[in-house]
Structure formats: C-alpha cells, structure tokens
Amino acid sequence: xxxxxxxxxxxxxxxxxxxxxxxxxxxxxxxxxxxxxxxxxxxxxxxxxxxxxxxxxxxxxxxxxxxxxxxxxxxxxxxxxxxxxx
Amino acid sequence: xxxxxxxxxxxxxxxxxxxxxxxxxxxxxxxxxxxxxxxxxxxxxxxxxxxxxxxxxxxxxxxxxxxxxxxxxxxxxxxxxxxxxxxxxxxxxxxxxxxxxxxxxxxxxxxxxxxxxxxxxxxxxxxxxxxxxxxxxxxxxxxxxxxxxxxxxxxxxxxxxxxxxxxxxxxxxxxxxxxxxxxxxxxxxxxxxxxxxxxxxxxxxxxxxxxxxxxxxxxxxxxxxxxxxxxxxxxxxxxxxxxxxxxxxxxxxxxxxxxxxxxxxxxxxxxxxxxxxxxxxxxxxxxxxxxxxxxxxxxxxxxxxxxxxxxxxxxxxxxxxxxxxxxxxxxxxxxxxxxxxxxxxxxxxxxxxxxxxxxxxxxxxxxxxxxxxxxxxxxxxxxxxxxxxxxxxxxxxxxxxxxx
Numbered sequence: 001x002x003x004x005x006x007x008x009x010x011x012x013x014x015x016x017x018x019x020x021x022x023x024x025x026x027x028x029x030x031x032x033x034x035x036x037x038x039x040x041x042x043x044x045x046x047x048x049x050x051x052x053x054x055x056x057x058x059x060x061x062x063x064x065x066x067x068x069x070x071x072x073x074x075x076x077x078x079x080x081x082x083x084x085x086x
Numbered sequence: 087x088x089x090x091x092x093x094x095x096x097x098x099x100x101x102x103x104x105x106x107x108x109x110x111x112x113x114x115x116x117x118x119x120x121x122x123x124x125x126x127x128x129x130x131x132x133x134x135x136x137x138x139x140x141x142x143x144x145x146x147x148x149x150x151x152x153x154x155x156x157x158x159x160x161x162x163x164x165x166x167x168x169x170x171x172x173x174x175x176x177x178x179x180x181x182x183x184x185x186x187x188x189x190x191x192x193x194x195x196x197x198x199x200x201x202x203x204x205x206x207x208x209x210x211x212x213x214x215x216x217x218x219x220x221x222x223x224x225x226x227x228x229x230x231x232x233x234x235x236x237x238x239x240x241x242x243x244x245x246x247x248x249x250x251x252x253x254x255x256x257x258x259x260x261x262x263x264x265x266x267x268x269x270x271x272x273x274x275x276x277x278x279x280x281x282x283x284x285x286x287x288x289x290x291x292x293x294x295x296x297x298x299x300x301x302x303x304x305x306x307x308x309x310x311x312x313x314x315x316x317x318x319x320x321x322x323x324x325x326x327x328x329x330x331x332x333x334x335x336x337x338x339x340x341x342x343x344x345x346x347x348x349x350x351x352x353x354x355x356x357x358x359x360x361x362x363x364x365x366x367x368x369x370x371x372x373x374x375x376x377x378x379x380x381x382x383x384x385x386x387x388x389x390x391x392x393x394x395x396x397x398x399x400x401x402x403x404x405x406x407x408x409x410x411x412x413x414x415x416x417x418x419x420x421x422x423x424x425x426x427x428x429x430x431x432x433x434x435x436x437x438x439x440x441x442x443x444x445x446x447x448x449x450x451x452x453x454x455x456x457x458x459x460x461x462x463x464x465x466x467x468x469x470x471x472x473x474x475x476x477x478x479x480x481x482x483x484x485x486x487x488x489x490x
Binding site: 025026027028029031032033035040042043044045061064065067068069 | 148149191194195198199200201202203204205429430434435436437438440441442444445
C-alpha cells in the first residue's frame, strides 16, 4: 500500500494516485488503461510504477474503471494550487 | 425448441431481464430503466426480485458487497432445492460467486496470480496456435461450417482445458453438462443432477491432481494451497472455472461474429485495421452483454438505490444489457460502434466479483475475431441458420452456419 500523501511536488497536469493493495482483487484493468503507471506483482495485485503520473486522463480512466475501488486520486495539482504551494 | 415447450419443461416464464430481440434487450426492459429505474420483476422461478437497470446504479450495487450479499443471495436461491445443508455446503464450496468477503477474498487471492495481464501474454502464442488449427480445419473441410461447433465453442474450451489441466478428451461430456447446467428451460431437479455429476467428474480430476500435480492451474492450487483448500473447494474452483471459461467466451465469439456480419462497415474496420480489435472487443462486450444479470444479491440492511427504498432481506439483480445501453452513460447506446474505445461497460460485472477470467476472455476474443475475419475475408452468414439461444444463463448462439 502506498503511504504517500498529497504533499509531493507535482508538476502541472500530474495526478497523485494511491493504490490500496488490501482492496485490490487483481483484475488488471488498471494495467490495461495505463500500463506505464500500473503493474501487477507476482500475486497479481496492483503495483504502482509511478506515483505522480503525467497522463492524468489514462490514470483517471483507470481509477474510474477499477472494479474493486482500490485506486484513488489523492490530490490533483492544477497549475494554481501547485503555484500556491511553491 | 419453441418457447412453449421451454416453459412446459422448465422454468415458468422467460423473465424480462433475459428477453432479447436478437442482439437487443427488449423494450420492456429498457422502459424499466428509463422509467421506474429500479422495479420488481419476476424471475424464471417465480420469485419477485428488484431489477437494477441503470449503469450508475448497477455499478453502485456491485461495488457494495457489504450491503448486497452474494452469500445470502445464493442461500435464498438454494432454498428452492431439496438438498440437505451438508450437501448444499459441498455444492457451494469453492464457488467464488457464492461468497462475500472475507471468504471470497481468501479464494480469489489464490487465483489472481494466474490471470494477470502478464500471465495472459505468455499464453498468447498458444491461443494463436489453437485458433489457427481450428481455422485450418474449417478451411480444409470447406464451407458451409457451423461456426459455433467448429470455432466458437472448441477454441475457448481447449484453452481453458489446457490452462486448468482438464483432459480435452472429456470435452463431449463436460460441454454437455455445462450447457445443461446453465439451461434455464430444464427442470431444477435435472440441473441439480447434472451439477452433482459435474462435481463427481471434478472430484476424480482433483484426486488425480493431488497424486501428481502438474504445471497447470489445478496442479498449482494443489502444490501451493493444498494445505489450505479442502477437497471440495478444489473441485468447486475447478468446476466454476471450467464452466465460466468456455460458455462465456464461446458465446461472445459466436454472437459477436454474427453482429459483425450484420454490420459490414464495422466488420471491415475490425478486419482491416489491426489496431481496431481492442476497442472492438470492448464494444462487442458492451453491446451484446451476454450475461443477462449477475448473481442474485440479498440486502443485509434497509437501503436505497436510485431513490427507491429496498428493505433488508430483499433480493436484487443487475440487468447488465440495460445498464450497458444506458443513454445516461454512453451516447447513442444502441448503435454498434467498434471505434468507441470505452471500457466503462459492466459486461464483466464490477466490484469484487468482477470476472476473474476477463484478461483471458479479452485475449481469446482479440485473437479469435481478428484471425477469423482475416482468414475468411468473404465470411457470410447462411441466411436462416442463426439460432439464438435465449433461455439460458448466458445469451448466445446455439448454431450459426457461415460460408466464405
């Protein structure tokens, strides 16, 4: 399980994705939607390859499509919030 | 078989959520979706249950296993048989669809590794071989060919046999049993007898595997989880995977091919553009929705779906074809458009019971449709031979002759 929060420095358009491996059922839908971001480990459970992926559209599709609800977007940093934090 | 004889022999009346006009859900079902949204319907066995019809509501129900219980839903269905509690428990063992978490989680976790995307890619060359062998045989024999008997049924059947470790030589028996088990027109007692026969067959396989576990899925379960899984659970898992593994993909291949043949512009896209196959398979899954409804679920508390109050202890089913053609979730939902590329459909279900074999089914369909259409670019339906199989847990084709 990712212990990350939304405090990470992300660039414009990036999203911060969190995967809960206790909830994951290994359907692999996220790998289908965004294989640069998600993978499955030897047990078939989700493994994050990138925590702040740039392709927000594919990641949102993966989050939306995840059958078990194991994925969520913790914080989406728009240009404005990113600037405010900096 | 006519509908009249069907009714006389088995269940009383074809329920609204199972009725189709060829590829389409009947207007009575879509009217439920676009009107009352959630409404009581009568099942094939005379029980009144809540049908959930909108995409958003179906996803909500399937996401909430705590409120909508498969364990209780299955128990309610089982009340209609005359088995003893011990026999019922044996029949249920290992059937992932009959359990809620944490029992379901325990079984599912043992299987996820076998159905990863990576694992499926390793099977890819063998699936190509199996598909090509069957196309070679069709070509050698020459037209016309019953696409169901010569291609749609044997390809997924052989794939799941090899994956599980079931001798393909036994196929005549298990294909017949599976067909009967899911045939709603048969009397309950007969389906139960076939179910027991099927369990016995699986028991002999499990005994054999326990003595000499091979490299297949059943061998893996015995080697890696043999201490944790009971004999009945092993037989139950194998039984479920064998049934689910060939009836579903087989009907998608048959019905999907007919759908494409009747939409030549769509067929041409799939045949001519190698990149078109992935989105095309998703669209065929959505548009055909061959699984009429998921397993029945029973509410564990008073709840509400789409503004409709559902009391605790009531039974709910999800009308998947209605949800997959919900105009609130997709534009122009009744049009088959293989270029849509949306994977938001619920043809494989949703939530924790989302189809375990979905990656395998997708791979078989991608390889199967593409190879069939390229091998026989002039493929055509023999008019009057398409036999839609309606009164069945899974919609599809009983027979369909093609020529080329």
